[in-house]
Amino acid sequence: MKKLVAGMSLAAMMLAGTMAFAAGADDYKAKCAMCHGADGKGAMATKMGSKPLTDPAVQGMSDADIAKIISDGKGKMTGFKGKLSDDQIKAVAGYVKTLK
Numbered sequence: 206m207k208k209l210v211a212g213m214s215l216a217a218m219m220l221a222g223t224m225a226f227a228a229g230a231d232d233y234k235a236k237c238a239m240c241h242g243a244d245g246k247g248a249m250a251t252k253m254g255s256k257p258l259t260d261p262a263v264q265g266m267s268d269a270d271i272a273k274i275i276s277d278g279k280g281k282m283t284g285f286k287g288k289l290s291d292d293q294i295k296a297v298a299g300y301v302k303t304l305k
């Protein structure tokens with residue numbers, strides 16, 4: 206019985222992780238892709254001074270660093286504090302790290 210419960214909570218954790226990931230992808234498409242492109246290499250953002258989000262300099266940042274940029278903004282990018290919840294910002298930051 207104990208094993209079954211442990212297995213079920215593991216499955217629930219994995220499901221929650223997948224859902225956060227999917228939410229990050231949706232918010233990215235809705236709020237970021239118009240500048241950064243679906244693949245992170247969007248011409249709009251790179252013309253305005255952003256590195257491609259696939260760049261090692263961005264991929265090397267921690268999720269917390271990326272979340273801070275999303276929240277506070279950077280240069281010509283306005284922050285998303287108040288437009289996205291902290292959880293949404295974390296999920297999008299996690300999604301950015303999956304861009305290749």
Ligand code: HEC
Pocket residue numbers: 232233236237238239240241250251253254255256257258263271274275279280281282283285297298301
């Ligand atoms: C209005 C267009 C625009 C939107 C929308 C936008 N960004 Fe940006 N973003 C930029 C620009 C321009 C920069 C470069 C800022 C600078 O360094 O001057 C940037 C920088 C970044 C960086 C750091 C990259 C670097 O060069 O240091 C990350 C990470 C990032 N954006 C993620 C996001 C995410 C995630 C979203 C959606 C929540 C988003 N951006 C929405 C324009 C945008």
